[in-house]
Amino acid sequence: MSELKSFFFEKDTLFILDQRKLPFEEVYFDAKNIKDVAYAIKEMLVRGAPAIGCVAAYGFMMGIKEGLSVDESYSILYHTRPTAVNLVWALDRMKKAYAQGKDLLQEAKKIEQEDVETNLKMAKHGASLIAGKSVVLTHCNTGALATAGIGTALGVIKELHKQDKIDYVLVDETRPYLQGARLTAFELLKANIPYKIIVDSSAPFIISKGIVKAVFVGADRIASNGDTANKIGTFMLSLACKAYNVPFYVVAPTSTIDFNAKSFEDIPIEERKKEEVLTCKGTFIAPENSDAINYSFDITPAQNISAIITEKGVAYYPYKESLQRFKE
Numbered sequence: 001m002s003e004l005k006s007f008f009f010e011k012d013t014l015f016i017l018d019q020r021k022l023p024f025e026e027v028y029f030d031a032k033n034i035k036d037v038a039y040a041i042k043e044m045l046v047r048g049a050p051a052i053g054c055v056a057a058y059g060f061m062m063g064i065k066e067g068l069s070v071d072e073s074y075s076i077l078y079h080t081r082p083t084a085v086n087l088v089w090a091l092d093r094m095k096k097a098y099a100q101g102k103d104l105l106q107e108a109k110k111i112e113q114e115d116v117e118t119n120l121k122m123a124k125h126g127a128s129l130i131a132g133k134s135v136v137l138t139h140c141n142t143g144a145l146a147t148a149g150i151g152t153a154l155g156v157i158k159e160l161h162k163q164d165k166i167d168y169v170l171v172d173e174t175r176p177y178l179q180g181a182r183l184t185a186f187e188l189l190k191a192n193i194p195y196k197i198i199v200d201s202s203a204p205f206i207i208s209k210g211i212v213k214a215v216f217v218g219a220d221r222i223a224s225n226g227d228t229a230n231k232i233g234t235f236m237l238s239l240a241c242k243a244y245n246v247p248f249y250v251v252a253p254t255s256t257i258d259f260n261a262k263s264f265e266d267i268p269i270e271e272r273k274k275e276e277v278l279t280c281k282g283t284f285i286a287p288e289n290s291d292a293i294n295y296s297f298d299i300t301p302a303q304n305i306s307a308i309i310t311e312k313g314v315a316y317y318p319y320k321e322s323l324q325r326f327k328e
């Protein structure tokens with residue numbers, strides 16, 4: 001089990017590490033009911049697709065315990081963040097468990113434990129794709145803070161470090177929420193893995209210099225043809241990798257594959273408030289009444305992805321066929 005816990009359940013309370021305060025303060029938010037959990041997801045105290053799914057499962061259990069109906073509990077959580085499909089996956093699973101008369105707390109714990117194990121399997125599959133000491137690049141935060149375990153893309157990087165295959169990690173700062181600069185750097189520092197933070201827009205230039213052996217990113221939703229929604233800025237990385245022949249890997253559990261989505265057109269992209277772009281730590285960094293566009297995710301077309309690494313194995317293009325074997 002990872003020592004850094006983005007959330008844990010104890011004595012009727014879900015303790016959620018408030019990631020808005022990282023890396024400066026490690027403070028847990030006490031979620032005592034479903035509304036608290038919905039707030040924590042919406043306001044991004046907890047974020048990262050697998051972590052959102054786990055936390056939502058506990059929230060659903062709390063809603064039922066509070067006497068809300070299945071539909072009410074489902075809907076309160078469903079509307080918190082639209083792109084991460086793990087949220088829907090976890091809610092559907094909890095709904096099914098309820099219908100089967102299962103213990104909901106045990107089911108939520110099971111979802112959390114499975115995520116821990118899934119992370120370890122992905123880490124092994126991903127690390128086997130790299131030979132020799134390498135500089136790798138990653139985007140956003142896909143580690144312990146985004147999952148219940150060691151992480152998805154960052155889990156692979158942690159495993160590579162264990163195998164002595166990491167020279168250093170290039171960390172995209174990930175504007176505007178700075179998941180890279182604040183959260184990934186925080187995790188890598190704790191794990192003693194060497195890293196350098198770069199501004200997002202410098203990544204294609206650095207890739208063009210031939211320094212980067214591979215790029216590892218996570219995913220919020222993968223359509224059945226392999227089109228992948230991930231943190232804004234991922235698409236431009238995939239373009240640079242394609243131009244300079246650098247492997248571009250997506251690392252995600254099979255719970256992130258939305259087999260109901262045929263392609264990118266079926267993936268909802270979250271747009272967040274413009275203040276996230278216009279301000280930094282509450283201070284305006286642009287003229288106050290500026291307008292802004294704040295897409296939280298973008299789409300990387302399937303053909304730009306060298307491989308999709310899951311707990312069940314590695315899939316290659318064309319994904320329409322290769323992902324099918326992961327369908328339950």
Ligand code: MRU
Nearest residue numbers: 047048049142146152218219231
């Ligand atoms: O908006 P966020 O921080 O929830 O976005 C997170 C990402 O885009 C991650 O890359 C993705 O959820 C995979 S996390 C293991």
